[in-house]
Amino acid sequence: MPLLWLFLIVLAIAATAFVLSRSRVLAMSGQDRRTLHSLPNYYGSNAAMKSAIPALLVLVIWLLAQPFYVNNAVSGMIPDSAIADSSSRGLVLAEVRRAADGLDLAVARGEMSEDEARNLRTDFTDVTTRLENAGAIVTSQITQPILRAAQRFRVMNTIGSQIMAVVVLLIALAGAFWAFRETDPVFRARNTVEQGIRALLIAAASIAILTTLGIVLSLVFNTIEFFRLYPASEFFFGTNWAPSFSGRGGASDLGILPLLWGTFYISIVALIVAVPIGLFAAIYLSEYASPRVRAFAKPMLEVLAGIPTIVYGLFALLTVGPLLVEVFGDDGLGWMQSGTAVMTAGLVMGIMLIPFVSSLSDDIINAVPQSMRDGSYGLGATQSETIRQVVLPAALPGIVGAILLAASRAIGETMIVVLGAGAAARLSLNPFEAMTTVTAKIVSQLTGDSDFASPEALVAFALGMTLFVITLGLNIFALYIVRKYREQYE
Amino acid sequence: MTDASMDSAPVKGRLTTVDARTRKRNAAEKRFKAYGLVAILIGLFFLVVLAVSILRSGLPAFTQAEVQVEFTLTQEEFDAAESQMLKTRAYEDLFIAALQGQLEERGLEVAFDPAAIERLLGKTGGTIREFFLENPDRIGTPVTFDLAASSRVDGYFKGRVTRDTVVDSRFLMVSDLDLVDALADAGIITSSFNWNFITGSDSGVDNPGGAGIGVSVIGSFFMMLVVLALSLPIGVAASIYLEEFAPQNWFTDLIEVNISNLAAVPSIVFGILGLAVFIQFMHLPQSAPLVGGLVLTLMTLPTIIISTRASLKSVPPSIREAALGVGASKMQTVFHHVLPLAAPGILTGTIIGLAQALGETAPLLLIGMVGFIARAYPEGVVSGFIDPNSAMPAQIYTWAARADAGFYEKAWGGIIILLIFLLTMNIIAIILRRRFERRW
Numbered sequence: 041m042p043l044l045w046l047f048l049i050v051l052a053i054a055a056t057a058f059v060l061s062r063s064r065v066l067a068m069s070g071q072d073r074r075t076l077h078s079l080p081n082y083y084g085s086n087a088a089m090k091s092a093i094p095a096l097l098v099l100v101i102w103l104l105a106q107p108f109y110v111n112n113a114v115s116g117m118i119p120d121s122a123i124a125d126s127s128s129r130g131l132v133l134a135e136v137r138r139a140a141d142g143l144d145l146a147v148a149r150g151e152m153s154e155d156e157a158r159n160l161r162t163d164f165t166d167v168t169t170r171l172e173n174a175g176a177i178v179t180s181q182i183t184q185p186i187l188r189a190a191q192r193f194r195v196m197n198t199i200g201s202q203i204m205a206v207v208v209l210l211i212a213l214a215g216a217f218w219a220f221r222e223t224d225p226v227f228r229a230r231n232t233v234e235q236g237i238r239a240l241l242i243a244a245a246s247i248a249i250l251t252t253l254g255i256v257l258s259l260v261f262n263t264i265e266f267f268r269l270y271p272a273s274e275f276f277f278g279t280n281w282a283p284s285f286s287g288r289g290g291a292s293d294l295g296i297l298p299l300l301w302g303t304f305y306i307s308i309v310a311l312i313v314a315v316p317i318g319l320f321a322a323i324y325l326s327e328y329a330s331p332r333v334r335a336f337a338k339p340m341l342e343v344l345a346g347i348p349t350i351v352y353g354l355f356a357l358l359t360v361g362p363l364l365v366e367v368f369g370d371d372g373l374g375w376m377q378s379g380t381a382v383m384t385a386g387l388v389m390g391i392m393l394i395p396f397v398s399s400l401s402d403d404i405i406n407a408v409p410q411s412m413r414d415g416s417y418g419l420g421a422t423q424s425e426t427i428r429q430v431v432l433p434a435a436l437p438g439i440v441g442a443i444l445l446a447a448s449r450a451i452g453e454t455m456i457v458v459l460g461a462g463a464a465a466r467l468s469l470n471p472f473e474a475m476t477t478v479t480a481k482i483v484s485q486l487t488g489d490s491d492f493a494s495p496e497a498l499v500a501f502a503l504g505m506t507l508f509v510i511t512l513g514l515n516i517f518a519l520y521i522v523r524k525y526r527e528q529y530e
Numbered sequence: 531m532t533d534a535s536m537d538s539a540p541v542k543g544r545l546t547t548v549d550a551r552t553r554k555r556n557a558a559e560k561r562f563k564a565y566g567l568v569a570i571l572i573g574l575f576f577l578v579v580l581a582v583s584i585l586r587s588g589l590p591a592f593t594q595a596e597v598q599v600e601f602t603l604t605q606e607e608f609d610a611a612e613s614q615m616l617k618t619r620a621y622e623d624l625f626i627a628a629l630q631g632q633l634e635e636r637g638l639e640v641a642f643d644p645a646a647i648e649r650l651l652g653k654t655g656g657t658i659r660e661f662f663l664e665n666p667d668r669i670g671t672p673v674t675f676d677l678a679a680s681s682r683v684d685g686y687f688k689g690r691v692t693r694d695t696v697v698d699s700r701f702l703m704v705s706d707l708d709l710v711d712a713l714a715d716a717g718i719i720t721s722s723f724n725w726n727f728i729t730g731s732d733s734g735v736d737n738p739g740g741a742g743i744g745v746s747v748i749g750s751f752f753m754m755l756v757v758l759a760l761s762l763p764i765g766v767a768a769s770i771y772l773e774e775f776a777p778q779n780w781f782t783d784l785i786e787v788n789i790s791n792l793a794a795v796p797s798i799v800f801g802i803l804g805l806a807v808f809i810q811f812m813h814l815p816q817s818a819p820l821v822g823g824l825v826l827t828l829m830t831l832p833t834i835i836i837s838t839r840a841s842l843k844s845v846p847p848s849i850r851e852a853a854l855g856v857g858a859s860k861m862q863t864v865f866h867h868v869l870p871l872a873a874p875g876i877l878t879g880t881i882i883g884l885a886q887a888l889g890e891t892a893p894l895l896l897i898g899m900v901g902f903i904a905r906a907y908p909e910g911v912v913s914g915f916i917d918p919n920s921a922m923p924a925q926i927y928t929w930a931a932r933a934d935a936g937f938y939e940k941a942w943g944g945i946i947i948l949l950i951f952l953l954t955m956n957i958i959a960i961i962l963r964r965r966f967e968r969r970w
Contacts (some may be wrong), residue, residue, distance in 0.1 A: 395748055
């Protein structure tokens with residue numbers, strides 16, 4: 041693992057720089073440490089920081105940039121004639137990478153010498169069989185252009201890594217040298233180190249922005265790619281969802297409406313379960329319950345929120361589904377065909393959302409000032425009248441916000457619907473029928489074997505984009521309502 | 531309200547007698563209170579149902595029906611078997627003879643054919659031959675073999691398969707159940723603790739009996755290492771900046787908005803991010819715990835940042851002022867005084883964030899942690915990070931999605947193990963909070 045070694049060497053250089061700079065400044069100060077501007081460790085830290093951080097930064101950037109450069113260079117080597125009609129440049133490049141990996145493996149196992157790996161030709165040796173003998177995964181016959189590209193790929197990667205190692209080590213040494221040179225009792229080492237730490241703190245805080253940026257960019261680029269292959273109007277207004285399973289070919293119907301309908305239907309069922317139960321639980325806990333009941337019931341309800349969704353998914357598939365079939369199925373009322381249905385997923389999702397609604401509403405009800413309650417009692421209202429006519433209206437915006445947050449949770453929930461809702465996309469009103477949702481289809485379109493460049497796979501990014509926009513909108517709206525409400529009493 | 535005063539004007543009753551209207555109001559009060567109580571009871575009822583169904587369906591995964599046969603192979607038998615064409619078949623015949631002998635010893639007479647044994651126990655001959663080839667010194671001495679019964683026999687033992695539901699197939703015939711009953715009466719088939727489930731690896735789609743969760747626990751472990759190593763320093767650094775240093779400007783606002791939004795983004799979207807950025811763009815290996823850990827880090831960061839900021843905020847300003855007053859720089863104040871005092875709160879928040887990440891499934895599906903059959907333990911630390919592996923929740927999902935009902939039991943059993951981990955982590959967090967919580 042040369043990368044690990046490189047990393048360790050850079051750290052070793054930094055450590056040496058730390059020790060050298062620290063002892064240099066101590067030697068320069070003579071016996072009297074009070075002549076130093078900063079504590080001796082700051083001089084050491086300054087040197088360590090200046091040698092390690094720029095070097096590691098260059099290392100990371102190089103690692104990200106090199107594959108691009110190599111890919112572009114290798115991609116130029118493959119003539120259009122080498123790309124079969126049924127294939128694409130991306131697939132051929134993947135094949136090149138696999139062949140290069142195979143060559144690496146063959147060399148590592150000693151089945152091929154390094155020279156052989158660099159200069160093999162398909163017309164003289166059967167490379168495919170030799171690579172397979174070495175245990176490499178080769179999906180198709182390796183042709184001469186692919187082999188040449190793979191050889192070039194290997195060579196460029198090797199040389200690139202070597203240059204990278206040299207550059208990174210030089211930067212580390214240069215940084216160490218620079219810091220060593222400027223080490224001097226009057227040098228303001230603490231201020232420099234603190235500025236460096238501050239920069240690191242800002243970088244850490246910026247990761248949140250980078251993550252959002254990453255989400256948006258990966259969704260947007262792939263969505264644009266999808267709309268190039270499939271008309272946007274048919275995606276947004278199509279009422280039929282029927283992707284073809286061949287992987288390629290334009291026979292797919294990819295209309296989002298049945299998926300959106302399934303998503304909203306299941307979320308509505310979930311909210312119908314969760315909102316009354318959660319709200320009444322919150323009212324009871326905050327207004328009626330004795331401290332002992334509260335201390336027991338509140339954490340117990342919150343346990344429901346801590347259970348992973350995969351557990352709820354299994355609960356829907358294996359417990360609730362069969363139970364509902366027993367009651368509503370052919371042996372009972374005859375409304376339900378199979379265990380996976382809107383009702384199953386909605387019910388279980390509702391259970392999951394109960395603690396979500398109840399603890400958010402609990403906080404909001406508790407935030408209603410006691411003076412409002414006292415005023416109401418003073419006019420002779422009973423406790424329930426006070427709650428219904430004073431507390432709840434005052435808390436209403438917050439509660440609406442909580443319900444919206446719960447709705448956004450329900451829309452984005454994946455495991456319960458993947459396991460409990462079924463796979464058929466339908467526009468139907470019957471809650472006992474299987475329907476599917478946006479999230480479930482993202483999973484099924486991206487976990488298959490289809491190639492990432494096909495509209496069947498890319499549609500998942502468009503679905504993800506829709507999901508992201510809807511949940512983001514709901515969250516922002518909900519937070520806006522909650523904030524606005526809070527300001528009223530502060 | 532004028533009509534209210536109209537209503538209440540003709541009050542004729544006395545204060546000590548309860549009139550109809552008061553009774554109505556009191557009844558409404560009771561009803562309302564009852565609704566609240568019922569809501570809480572419904573919530574608790576769901577919790578109990580969930581717990582009961584997890585335990586009832588999951589506990590059988592921890593036992594396994596085993597056939598114990600004492601078997602002595604003489605040197606002559608060994609030589610004779612090795613000289614035959616169908617070697618494993620020869621061992622199987624020897625095994626059946628031994629089994630029959632044991633049944634007769636106990637005075638039971640059951641007729642059975644080799645095919646039935648094969649349906650019950652799989653290919654026994656191969657196991658036995660392998661054992662004796664590896665341990666030639668055991669030839670001639672009695673050896674006890676514990677052979678796992680097939681998943682259907684196992685199911686029959688646990689009540690999942692009954693005589694009414696069995697349909698003759700190449701996996702199990704109704705007549706085989708007589709044999710199973712006889713073996714059970716003789717004490718040859720027993721139910722024992724299934725260590726393989728805890729330490730073993732996933733099996734193929736047609737062998738639910740051999741499936742274990744051990745390898746995916748290791749996968750989850752490596753993922754959690756990545757999450758811990760990245761999200762704790764990054765989260766703490768980000769919170770320190772936002773809480774202690776950030777000026778009020780558009781950049782700080784942008785970070786704040788991003789963090790609160792990321793906390794509410796559906797987890798599947800993080801999976802899409804991981805697929806597009808880490809796998810398609812950076813060409814990191816698919817199904818690797820490293821990639822899973824990176825995705826979960828991004829998901830956990832908002833949780834850790836929010837709880838770290840809360841604990842930094844709870845350190846009183848007087849501490850900071852005292853440190854600044856004796857000449858510490860702002861950075862020294864934070865790192866020498868504020869951070870150590872906030873550490874228990876940060877730790878608690880981190881453990882809770884890790885517990886959340888441990889149970890998260892949806893993003894793992896997209897980066898290829900399903901579909902992959904985790905058959906072997908990673909060879910070393912590096913291979914643990916970058917070789918394809920599964921993770922606990924992904925393994926549970928894989929089992930739940932398989933057709934054979936024998937895997938459902940494994941899925942529930944996996945959930946018990948997952949919940950044990952989560953429970954332990956949460957209890958540690960609660961203990962830490964109780965132990966070190968400080969009120970200023």
